Amino acid sequence: xxxxxxxxxxxxxxxxxxxxxxEGTRRETSLDLMDEAVTIGEYIVCHAGFAIHKVxxxxxxxxxxxxxxxxxxxx
Amino acid sequence: MKYSxxxxxxxxxxxxxxxxxxxxxxxDAPVTIMxxxxxxxxxIGRFGIKSRLPDTVRLISGPGCPVCVTAVExxxxxxxxxxxxxxxxxxxGDMVRVPGTDGDTLERARAQGADVRVVxxxxxxxxxxxxxxxxxxxxxxxxxxxxxxxxxxxxxxxxERNVRNxxxxxxxxxIPPAIQVLLDDPLLSVDGFLCPGHVSTILGVDAYExxxxxxxxxxxxxxxxxxxxxGVMMILTQIATGKVDVEIQYGRxxxxxxxxxxxxxxxxxxxxxxxxxxxxxxLPGSGLALADEYATFDVFNRFDIPTVESKEVAGCLCGGVLxxxxxxxxxPLFRTRCTPAHPVGPCMxxxxxxxxxxxxxx
Ligand code: SF4
Ligand code: SF4
Numbered sequence: 001x002x003x004x005x006x007x008x009x010x011x012x013x014x015x016x017x018x019x020x021x022x023e024g025t026r027r028e029t030s031l032d033l034m035d036e037a038v039t040i041g042e043y044i045v046c047h048a049g050f051a052i053h054k055v056x057x058x059x060x061x062x063x064x065x066x067x068x069x070x071x072x073x074x075x
Numbered sequence: 076m077k078y079s080x081x082x083x084x085x086x087x088x089x090x091x092x093x094x095x096x097x098x099x100x101x102x103d104a105p106v107t108i109m110x111x112x113x114x115x116x117x118x119i120g121r122f123g124i125k126s127r128l129p130d131t132v133r134l135i136s137g138p139g140c141p142v143c144v145t146a147v148e149x150x151x152x153x154x155x156x157x158x159x160x161x162x163x164x165x166x167x168g169d170m171v172r173v174p175g176t177d178g179d180t181l182e183r184a185r186a187q188g189a190d191v192r193v194v195x196x197x198x199x200x201x202x203x204x205x206x207x208x209x210x211x212x213x214x215x216x217x218x219x220x221x222x223x224x225x226x227x228x229x230x231x232x233x234x235e236r237n238v239r240n241x242x243x244x245x246x247x248x249x250i251p252p253a254i255q256v257l258l259d260d261p262l263l264s265v266d267g268f269l270c271p272g273h274v275s276t277i278l279g280v281d282a283y284e285x286x287x288x289x290x291x292x293x294x295x296x297x298x299x300x301x302x303x304x305x306g307v308m309m310i311l312t313q314i315a316t317g318k319v320d321v322e323i324q325y326g327r328x329x330x331x332x333x334x335x336x337x338x339x340x341x342x343x344x345x346x347x348x349x350x351x352x353x354x355x356x357x358l359p360g361s362g363l364a365l366a367d368e369y370a371t372f373d374v375f376n377r378f379d380i381p382t383v384e385s386k387e388v389a390g391c392l393c394g395g396v397l398x399x400x401x402x403x404x405x406x407p408l409f410r411t412r413c414t415p416a417h418p419v420g421p422c423m424x425x426x427x428x429x430x431x432x433x434x435x436x437x
Contacts, residue, residue, distance in 0.1 A: 003114055003298075004221065004273045004328070030198065032228040035336040045276060045328050048167075048218075049196025050225040052337060053276045053328050 004047035006055050009040050020046060082299030091304035096129050098311040105131045107264060108310055109399055111254070112271035113140030113427030114298055120436030122300040132307065136432075138253055138354060138397040139271060141217045141246075142169040142425040146351035148385035149246045150175035153215045155380060156244060157181055157189040162378075163207065165200035166215035168193045169425040172418060176385045181215075197229045204241040212241045213374055220277045223247040223363055224337035227344035230365075230372050244374040245363055248350055250274055251282045252361035256398075258289050263399055267292030267310035269303070272325045277341075279333025280321040287319040297325035344369050353387075353421060354397030391420035396429050403433040410434060 007020030007027065016031045018038075030050045031038065038044055044051035081087075099106070110116055116136045119125060125134055138144050150173050157164035164181065171181040171191060185191040190210075194200050197214055204212040216226045226243060233241055250271070257263060268291065270283050275295040286293040292313035296306030306324045313319045323329050343366065350362025365373040374380070387394075390408055395401030403409045403422070413419035415431050422430035 004276065028198075030225075030228060032232070033224050033334065033337045033340065035334045045273070047221050047273060047276075048225045049198050050228065052221065052224070052273070052334055055327055 004045045004052060006043050007046050008043050009038060011040060012038075018044075018051065020044065020051075022046070082297070082301040084301065088300050088304060091301060091308060092127055095132065095304060095308050095311065098308055098315055099129045099132050101315050102131070102311065105133065106266045106311060106314060107133045107135060108267045108269060108307060109135050109137045109257070109263075109265045110269040111137045111139045111250070111257075112269070112274070113143065113425065113429065113432070114273075115139065115269055115271070115296065115303065116429055116432045117427050118298050118300070118303060120432040122303070123436070124300065124303060125437075128307070132311070134269075134307075135265070135399045135402075136396070136429040137257060137268075137399050138352065140422075140425050140427045140429075141219055141222070141248060142167075142173060143393065143397060143421045143428045144248065144253075144352045144354060145170070145173060145217055145246055145421065146353050146385075147175055147387055148351065148383060149244075150181075151179070151383045151385045152380055153244060154179055154181055154184050154189075155383065156213050156215075156374060156378060157184045157191050158187075159211075159378060161209075162211045162213055163190045163192060163203060164213050164215060165192045165194045165203060167195075167217065170215055170217055172424045173421045174388060174419065174424075176383070178388065178419070197226050201229060201233060201238065201241055204238060208240055210240065211377070213244055214241070215244045215246065217246050219248055219250050219271075219274050220338075220341070221273045223249075223345065224277060224334075224341045227337075227340040230344050230369055231340065233372060234369065242372050242374045242377050243365065245345065245365060246350070247345070247363040248352065248361055249347075249363065250278070251285075252358040253352065253355060254283070255285060256355050256358060258285060258291070260398065265291065265399070266314055267294070267319075269306050269310070270295040270321070272297050272302075272328060275323075275325070275329045275333065277334045277337045279329070280323065280331045281333075283321040287321060290319060292319045293321045295321070295323045295325050295329050297328065352397075354394040388419050393420040393422045393430075396422050403430040404437075406430070 043055040345363035392406035
């Protein structure tokens with residue numbers, strides 16, 4: 001139930017409501033719970049109609065790289 | 076979905092299985108790991124992870140789904156509210172099928188004429204309130220720290236806009252008291268916890284500090300196979316080295332301090348109350364009631380709700396399942412009288428419920 005998913009911000013209106021793109025579908029998302037500023041083009045984690053976290057693209061990629069390295073180091 | 080293919084990469088997943096085996100081989104005793112979150116239970120089943128772990132590593136499920144832990148009297152009271160004239164009761168999808176006393180459900184109330192509507196977000200419920208000003212819209216709010224802030228943020232907006240026909244029946248719960256109960260349970264021997272991903276997006280690491288203080292491992296973990304396997308490996312590594320801590324595997328959605336904005340909103344709009352959990356009983360400070368400044372949005376100030384005599388479904392072992400003491404297979408109703416199509420107990424309702432996950436995958 002508290003599943004959340006990443007989406008890319010398409011637009012933000014004056015009520016702090018964003019439209020995000022999740023795998024090609026558009027959803028309305030409130031930014032009222034965000035603890036850092038976000039802008040169009042950035043990714044957020046969305047839960048039940050609210051953005052709850054900015055997805056740090058770099059961190060995500062870094063984690064993947066780390067996993068791949070584990071793979072190379074034969075763990 | 077972005078950022079998921081990489082975490083299902085078969086080569087990577089195979090390596091992580093090998094890694095888990097290696098670390099497990101260095102630990103003398105068998106290890107029991109509890110996943111607190113029902114979405115983990117679901118994912119572990121879906122990706123067949125249990126059967127591929129070494130025999131010495133056992134995964135068990137805990138009280139991770141707010142739908143499952145909603146007390147039977149709260150279900151009964153929400154059904155009463157739904158039947159009040161002029162009321163539209165709104166809630167998340169799974170809640171309409173959770174059985175109250177004698178198997179009564181919101182779904183049944185709806186079939187008998189009550190206006191019960193499923194929403195994907197609490198904001199959708201407020202939209203109904205705007206569209207139907209002559210009706211009273213009640214939102215049955217369930218969820219942990221991930222979901223409660225969405226209700227808090229919405230109520231702040233409702234107060235700003237002076238919305239008058241919207242109220243909340245808050246059965247929200249917070250995770251730390253439940254973890255304390257698990258840690259204090261003398262019958263439960265768990266060596267490490269896979270901590271919930273998105274609850275931790277809000278909470279950060281602090282909420283889990285009691286776990287390493289009890290000498291147990293804790294890793295905040297994501298929901299893809301590579302996440303779960305890496306989480307298991309990190310737990311095993313903590314146990315193997317004797318250095319237990321709260322670690323974050325799910326760094327792309329969780330940081331150490333969590334989301335302070337969401338927590339602040341939660342503490343502004345709600346106040347702690349004692350709440351009854353299905354399976355765990357009454358836990359002090361584990362529920363969220365509306366704070367005084369938000370009292371006009373509290374259903375209990377708006378309607379006269381009679382007390383009800385509630386009772387658990389006879390024979391349902393959900394209490395044991397939710398505390399990790401029983402497996403669904405121990406329940407005589409499992410797969411016979413109780414199935415996802417006809418759930419007898421709450422653990423069979425939501426896809427994240429332990430019994431529903433076991434029904435599908437084991
Ligand atoms: S995702 Fe959230 S609601 Fe669902 S089982 Fe996990 S903690 Fe519970
Ligand atoms: S199988 Fe059904 S009745 Fe038995 S514990 Fe699970 S939900 Fe309850």
